Amino acid sequence: MTNEVKTPGTILLVEDDPGDTALMRRGFEKAGVLNPIQHITHGDKALAYLAGVNEYADRTAYPLPVLILLDLKLPGMTGLEILRWVRTQRDLRRIPAVVLTMNEEPDTINAAYDAGANSYLLKPGDRKGIVEMINTIQQYWLRLNEPPQLVMRAQGQE
Amino acid sequence: MLTNKLVLLVEDDPADARLIQRAFDNAKLDIDLTRLTNGDDAVAYLGGKPPYDNRALYPIPAVLLLDIKLPRRSGLEVLSWLRNQHYALKRLPVVILTSSRHSIDVNRAYDLGVNSYLAKPESSADLMRLAETFHSYWMQLNENPDVQN
Numbered sequence: 689m690t691n692e693v694k695t696p697g698t699i700l701l702v703e704d705d706p707g708d709t710a711l712m713r714r715g716f717e718k719a720g721v722l723n724p725i726q727h728i729t730h731g732d733k734a735l736a737y738l739a740g741v742n743e744y745a746d747r748t749a750y751p752l753p754v755l756i757l758l759d760l761k762l763p764g765m766t767g768l769e770i771l772r773w774v775r776t777q778r779d780l781r782r783i784p785a786v787v788l789t790m791n792e793e794p795d796t797i798n799a800a801y802d803a804g805a806n807s808y809l810l811k812p813g814d815r816k817g818i819v820e821m822i823n824t825i826q827q828y829w830l831r832l833n834e835p836p837q838l839v840m841r842a843q844g845q846e
Numbered sequence: 847m848l849t850n851k852l853v854l855l856v857e858d859d860p861a862d863a864r865l866i867q868r869a870f871d872n873a874k875l876d877i878d879l880t881r882l883t884n885g886d887d888a889v890a891y892l893g894g895k896p897p898y899d900n901r902a903l904y905p906i907p908a909v910l911l912l913d914i915k916l917p918r919r920s921g922l923e924v925l926s927w928l929r930n931q932h933y934a935l936k937r938l939p940v941v942i943l944t945s946s947r948h949s950i951d952v953n954r955a956y957d958l959g960v961n962s963y964l965a966k967p968e969s970s971a972d973l974m975r976l977a978e979t980f981h982s983y984w985m986q987l988n989e990n991p992d993v994q995n
Contacts, residue, residue: 782956794992801937801991806961808989821987828983832976834963836956837949 696723696830697754702734702770703727703788704762711815712757715822723830726750731765734758735773738780752838755829756785758805760796768803775804782836784829851985854907855881856888856924857943858916865970866911866943869977877985880907885919888912889927892935906938906993909984914944914951922954929959937991939984 699721703709709727716725728734737744744750756774760767767787774780786807787800800808809825812818853870857863863881870879882888888910891898898904910928914921921942929936942955942963955963964980967973984990 782953784956784962792989797989798934798937798991804959807939807983808991809987810989824979824982824987827979828962832964832979834947834952834965836953836963 696721697835698751699723699725700734700737700753700756701725701727702729702731702757702762702767703759704729705759708759708811708818711818712822714815715819716826718819719823719826721822721826721830723754726753729763731762731767731770733764734762734770735765738770738774738777752780753783754835754838756783757788757825758785760787760789760791760800768799771800771803771805779838783838784833784835786825786829850905850908850990851876852878852880852905852907853909853911853985854888854891855879855911855943856883856885856916856921857881857911857913858883859913862913862966865973866977869970869973870981873974873977873981875977875981875985877981880904884917885921885924888916888924889919892928892938906935908939908990910938910940911943911980912940914942914946914955922951922958925955925958925960934991934993938993939988939990941980941984 701712703712726737728737736742737750740747758767758770771785774783774785784806785804786809787805788809788811790811792810797808809821812821855863855866857866867879870877882891891904894901912921912924925940928938928940939961942960943966945966947965952963964976967976
């Protein structure tokens with residue numbers, strides 16, 4: 689049963705630019721996205737979050753995301769390094785990951801798909817474009833797409 | 847933005863194929879839909895093997911829209927074959943469109959590298975909305991990889 693009402697899943701937003709982050713947050717608000725957003729600005733911290741280690745060890749406070757929105761140019765590990773690592777992890781490898789970047793080099797686009805990106809989006813330069821993009825992301829990834837099952841831990845379910 | 851407007855639909859059920867075609871038509875979307883009816887044909891088409899060896903007639907699509915339950919080779923086998931190619935074709939965006947919501951199918955598709963997994967809606971109104979959202983996401987918003995070389 690995929691349509692039962694439950695708390696909407698967490699979105700992990702990995703983005704170091706404060707201006708872009710503010711615009712995207714506004715986009716999520718305008719689109720009426722109820723999913724909690726965890727925002728991380730550093731590549732190494734994004735990895736720690738996904739691995740559930742260090743300050744992110746508490747999965748109740750820092751749940752596994754249902755969607756990763758990933759900038760490529762980050763302090764510390766790059767977006768592509770994070771993606772490649774995620775796709776090797778048994779508990780994480782299925783999480784849909786959408787690259788969000790200003791980089792429109794064909795080589796980078798190809799490398800992102802090779803690293804396991806589900807989709808590659810160019811950040812629009814203006815506020816209106818970002819709001820529209822977030823709206824489409826919501827319609828597609830949060831409403832239409834069937835999400836994978838993430839972790840099969842023994843938590844008394846089934 | 848994308849110039850390739852071709853969506854390759856692999857769907858064996860004629861009624862479903864007709865409904866999907868009609869949904870795209872009714873939504874007045876600017877796409878070309880080519881349909882194949884089994885997994886072996888999908889592999890031959892994408893691999894450029896006869897009778898699909900003329901790329902001018904049978905171009906690589908922008909997106910592969912793939913059912914799971916198919917004669918001869920399943921959608922998941924087609925997906926697995928595609929992701930194991932040693933050239934650019936392996937990056938082709940693949941969206942599963944199937945009536946199965948079974949988590950075993952969903953999980954397997956993601957494990958094999960599907961880009962997205964969609965369940966066929968019951969009503970034609972919902973199918974039309976799916977066609978619109980699919981179009982605005984994959985044919986307008988998304989930056990597709992180079993799959994030609």
